[in-house]
Amino acid sequence: xxxxxxxxxxxxxxxxxxxxxxxxxxxxxxxxxxxxxxxxxxxxxxxxxxxxxxxxxxxxxxxxxxxxxxxxxxxxxxxxxxxxxxxxxxxxxxxxxxxxxxxxxxxxxxxxxxxxxxxxxxxxxxxxxxxxxxxxxxxxxxxxxxxxxxxxxxxxxxxxxxxxxxxxxxxxxxxxxxxxxxxxxxxxxxxxxxxxxxxxxxxxxxxxxxxxxxxxxxxxxxxxxxxxxxxxxxxx
Numbered sequence: 001x002x003x004x005x006x007x008x009x010x011x012x013x014x015x016x017x018x019x020x021x022x023x024x025x026x027x028x029x030x031x032x033x034x035x036x037x038x039x040x041x042x043x044x045x046x047x048x049x050x051x052x053x054x055x056x057x058x059x060x061x062x063x064x065x066x067x068x069x070x071x072x073x074x075x076x077x078x079x080x081x082x083x084x085x086x087x088x089x090x091x092x093x094x095x096x097x098x099x100x101x102x103x104x105x106x107x108x109x110x111x112x113x114x115x116x117x118x119x120x121x122x123x124x125x126x127x128x129x130x131x132x133x134x135x136x137x138x139x140x141x142x143x144x145x146x147x148x149x150x151x152x153x154x155x156x157x158x159x160x161x162x163x164x165x166x167x168x169x170x171x172x173x174x175x176x177x178x179x180x181x182x183x184x185x186x187x188x189x190x191x192x193x194x195x196x197x198x199x200x201x202x203x204x205x206x207x208x209x210x211x212x213x214x215x216x217x218x219x220x221x222x223x224x225x226x227x228x229x230x231x232x233x234x235x236x
Contacts, residue, residue: 074171077201084189
């Protein structure tokens, strides 16, 4: 792809917003945009909701729950959004930027890694499992009940999650060369809903947030830092 001149990227802070109307809004934005429409980042915090990607299987929801479950059009399996999690939707014209979806995923992941580095936390990729992971030990043990449950159910085909927990999940949809959905970054959450699912479809996968890693920050500061890194990586 050859990049062409593009208008400046727009960053919008949506505050706390329900998942479904936000999803519909980004789908409508993507459908009506044209070659001159600026790319946008939408920063949002969702009330509690489970979302299923296009390949999502409800068998990965392990127990009855009052938390809504929404089948959506992003890639990936099941995940959880809730208060204390920074969600940033990446509404990007890939053709204009001159990249393909694999490069978009790489740049989003790199933005999370750099954000974590600013907090003194090592972010890692795991082969075959998009998203960003951090090393954990006994003093930062995330969701021990989930880890114990996962040990007996790990499949041979699963990526190797030994010694790490997931701190950021990615889900992307591309239509007509333009992306929506994006990245969810765990800052200071109630992580217990993750124990009701196989996160991203993996029984052996634990999740963690910055607060569990003893990083002192606010939702707003983490959102600003991640948005700044994304803007660097996704601007022409």
